[in-house]
Amino acid sequence: MNEIFALVEHRQGIIRDITYELLSCGRKLAEKGNTKLTAVILGHNTDNFVQILKGQAHRLLVVDNEVYEDFNSEVYQTALTEIIKRQNPVLTLISHSAFGVDLCPALAAQLGMPFTTDCLDVELAEQKLKVTRQIYDGKLNAKVLLRENAGYMITLRSGCFPAGESSLDGVVEKIDTPVSAQPDYRKFIEYIEAAVGEVDITKSDVLVSVGRGVKEKAYLSIIEDFAETIGGVVGCSRPVVDAGWLPKDRQIGSSGKTVKPKLYIALGISGAFQHIIGMKGADTIIAVNKDPNAPIFSEADYGIVDDLFKVVPVLKTKILEMKQAKG
Amino acid sequence: MNTEVREAIIESGGDDVIKCYQCGRCMAACPWNLLGGLNYATYRFCQRIKLGAIIDSEEKEAIAADTIDVFRCVGCDACKSECPRGVGLSDVLRAVRRILVDFDSYPGELKSVVARLFNSGNPLGEPAEKRADWAEGLNIPQYTEACEYLYFPCCFPAYDARAKKVAQASARILKRAGISFGIMGKDEFCCGEAVRRVGAEKVFQTAVKQNTELFKKAKVQKVIATSPHCLVTFTREYPEYYDGFKTRHAVQVFDQLIKEKKIVPKKPFGKTVVYHDPCTLGRQMDIFDEPRAILKSIPGLNLVEVPVFNREFSVCCGGGSMGLWLDWPQDERLANIRTEQILETGADILCVACPYCLHMFEETMKSMDVDIEVMDISEILEASLD
Numbered sequence: 001m002n003e004i005f006a007l008v009e010h011r012q013g014i015i016r017d018i019t020y021e022l023l024s025c026g027r028k029l030a031e032k033g034n035t036k037l038t039a040v041i042l043g044h045n046t047d048n049f050v051q052i053l054k055g056q057a058h059r060l061l062v063v064d065n066e067v068y069e070d071f072n073s074e075v076y077q078t079a080l081t082e083i084i085k086r087q088n089p090v091l092t093l094i095s096h097s098a099f100g101v102d103l104c105p106a107l108a109a110q111l112g113m114p115f116t117t118d119c120l121d122v123e124l125a126e127q128k129l130k131v132t133r134q135i136y137d138g139k140l141n142a143k144v145l146l147r148e149n150a151g152y153m154i155t156l157r158s159g160c161f162p163a164g165e166s167s168l169d170g171v172v173e174k175i176d177t178p179v180s181a182q183p184d185y186r187k188f189i190e191y192i193e194a195a196v197g198e199v200d201i202t203k204s205d206v207l208v209s210v211g212r213g214v215k216e217k218a219y220l221s222i223i224e225d226f227a228e229t230i231g232g233v234v235g236c237s238r239p240v241v242d243a244g245w246l247p248k249d250r251q252i253g254s255s256g257k258t259v260k261p262k263l264y265i266a267l268g269i270s271g272a273f274q275h276i277i278g279m280k281g282a283d284t285i286i287a288v289n290k291d292p293n294a295p296i297f298s299e300a301d302y303g304i305v306d307d308l309f310k311v312v313p314v315l316k317t318k319i320l321e322m323k324q325a326k327g
Numbered sequence: 328m329n330t331e332v333r334e335a336i337i338e339s340g341g342d343d344v345i346k347c348y349q350c351g352r353c354m355a356a357c358p359w360n361l362l363g364g365l366n367y368a369t370y371r372f373c374q375r376i377k378l379g380a381i382i383d384s385e386e387k388e389a390i391a392a393d394t395i396d397v398f399r400c401v402g403c404d405a406c407k408s409e410c411p412r413g414v415g416l417s418d419v420l421r422a423v424r425r426i427l428v429d430f431d432s433y434p435g436e437l438k439s440v441v442a443r444l445f446n447s448g449n450p451l452g453e454p455a456e457k458r459a460d461w462a463e464g465l466n467i468p469q470y471t472e473a474c475e476y477l478y479f480p481c482c483f484p485a486y487d488a489r490a491k492k493v494a495q496a497s498a499r500i501l502k503r504a505g506i507s508f509g510i511m512g513k514d515e516f517c518c519g520e521a522v523r524r525v526g527a528e529k530v531f532q533t534a535v536k537q538n539t540e541l542f543k544k545a546k547v548q549k550v551i552a553t554s555p556h557c558l559v560t561f562t563r564e565y566p567e568y569y570d571g572f573k574t575r576h577a578v579q580v581f582d583q584l585i586k587e588k589k590i591v592p593k594k595p596f597g598k599t600v601v602y603h604d605p606c607t608l609g610r611q612m613d614i615f616d617e618p619r620a621i622l623k624s625i626p627g628l629n630l631v632e633v634p635v636f637n638r639e640f641s642v643c644c645g646g647g648s649m650g651l652w653l654d655w656p657q658d659e660r661l662a663n664i665r666t667e668q669i670l671e672t673g674a675d676i677l678c679v680a681c682p683y684c685l686h687m688f689e690e691t692m693k694s695m696d697v698d699i700e701v702m703d704i705s706e707i708l709e710a711s712l713d
Contacts, residue, residue: 136446139446139447212693212694238654238694239693239694242657242694254436254439254440254652255436255652255653255654256654270693271488272686272690273451273483273486273487273686274651274652276451277451277452295487295488295489297488298488
């Protein structure tokens with residue numbers, strides 16, 4: 001079987017975490033298919049990347065030019081079309097990120113390759129590619145068999161292949177760049193950083209969410225402190241945004257964000273269905289509310305009927321004690 | 328002039344546009360204009376459609392503004408009851424929505440609801456297997472031909488932890504009165520009212536097909552609905568596809584049961600109660616007297632009315648036509664205006680007869696931090712029975 005390619009994703013000189021997941025997935029497939037994994041690095045001043053990724057793949061294909069310093073899908077598409085045509089990998093793995101979804105469909109179309117997005121799992125045997133992806137709003141996993149072809153391309157969802165340890169000694173191969181300038185019609189301009197203090201609540205494993213029960217904006221500091229202690233971030237239900245205590249991007253629910261953390265602690269949230277729709281996918285839900293009839297308890301794995309201001313300090317003390325005991 | 332858009336809207340059920348002569352009474356009746364400064368110029372819609380001047384811009388912002396205006400209508404029909412020509416503006420806007428939905432140009436929150444409803448038969452995306460969980464322990468049989476009535480709780484009373492209590496109270500009252508009824512449980516599908524109003528006609532057709540086939544097979548002839556949204560849809564929209572059954576709202580049945588003395592409210596309910604007319608039950612189905620008769624039959628209950636804005640002049644809670652899924656800014660919420668009116672009555676309890684109103688007002692009371700309890704009429708009635 002031909003090689004497997006994994007495209008290294010980087011931003012502002014740093015390799016993105018998803019890259020290690022792509023490489024982990026690629027190694028597994030290569031091992032099963034008795035072939036090799038190549039990490040494809042399109043970048044500028046790539047020595048650092050090579051150093052970091054040397055142990056992660058059998059081969060590192062490096063194209064170093066300033067044109068790849070920042071992501072521009074047009075440039076990547078032109079370059080990768082050339083590279084893939086020349087090297088004929090059996091499968092090219094790209095992240096299902098803003099980067100990947102911008103690049104991949106056009107690239108696959110240009111190469112005439114079968115292509116699926118947002119894959120959770122991949123099986124490659126006897127030149128046949130079968131992937132798992134979700135349908136019906138995530139309710140069902142569908143296995144999709146792609147039209148048989150010499151080469152395939154997929155985007156992989158983050159979090160599906162844990163980045164594993166690896167002690168390969170990748171051969172570094174540098175090739176000339178097929179592209180040397182960004183096209184006039186699409187140029188990279190600048191990175192716009194999110195405002196300081198802005199939090200992406202969808203990315204946190206632990207969410208401490210507050211509702212109307214927090215009573216006053218001043219008390220939010222208690223919640224923020226608690227969230228920090230347990231390594232989480234603070235989200236909220238709509239009334240907290242209505243009151244102007246937290247910005248809209250912290251709102252969880254049908255008109256806010258949908259979150260799936262490992263742990264969701266709902267403090268003083270009654271649990272209107274609009275809120276529940278946004279958080280019911282959490283692995284474990286703990287609810288604290290004074291009202292034993294609050295609908296949130298029907299969604300919670302654990303419930304505490306009490307004033308959140310009594311519960312939070314006790315929880316915090318206990319967690320700190322456990323942390324200390326663990327050393 | 329873009330005649331193509333006009334023809335498409337008329338074909339999609341917006342033929343009332345032709346009747347409109349832009350007198351503007353609809354604008355005065357529209358609850359959105361009770362919010363000072365919003366200036367929701369409803370009377371312009373028909374003229375713009377006739378001129379082909381709606382959703383005709385190529386500017387993204389202009390299309391977005393048009394779309395927001397089209398989806399703002401909650402379908403309360405306050406305009407229709409004032410219109411000298413009987414224009415159903417909510418039907419006209421529904422036709423416009425059908426086109427927007429076909430082009431996938433509608434608010435993201437609503438797309439998710441439509442998708443959930445299509446996938447799982449309810450707007451909450453809950454599994455069908457849990458649809459009868461509300462009835463656990465109540466010993467309600469699966470509907471068979473032997474039952475006189477099918478009790479149809481619809482989605483919120485079947486799944487939402489708060490609204491379940493309404494379905495439970497209603498079922499217990501029916502049992503006490505010795506009514507023969509059953510439920511469809513997991514086979515029940517949303518009536519589809521909200522998806523139709525939002526313009527997702529194909530999904531509505533799915534709902535109609537599921538329910539009518541189920542009703543036909545089980546030979547359902549009489550339905551009791553807890554949601555007036557189901558009532559209006561079953562009564563006015565389903566007969567086009569299947570008219571083998573008749574639907575009554577729970578308040579109509581309860582009122583009759585009290586009159587026939589099959590249930591007798593005896594326990595005093597020593598509270599002042601204000602009744603809010605749901606748009607779908609009141610203006611749209613002309614059911615104003617039955618809920619009031621029920622409340623008046625309860626000893627010790629002091630029934631008060633919202634001044635002026637009662638019965639056919641009731642103001643929408645904002646939940647209709649999927650309004651309860653849209654997150655309007657705090658100073659643009661109909662439930663807030665209605666709550667202010669309700670507070671003026673000094674009532675202890677706001678009585679509703681619609682699961683949407685129940686939810687909208689409970690949330691609003693909490694967010695406005697006012698101390699008035701919201702109860703469904705079935706809950707008040709049950710509390711007064713021995």
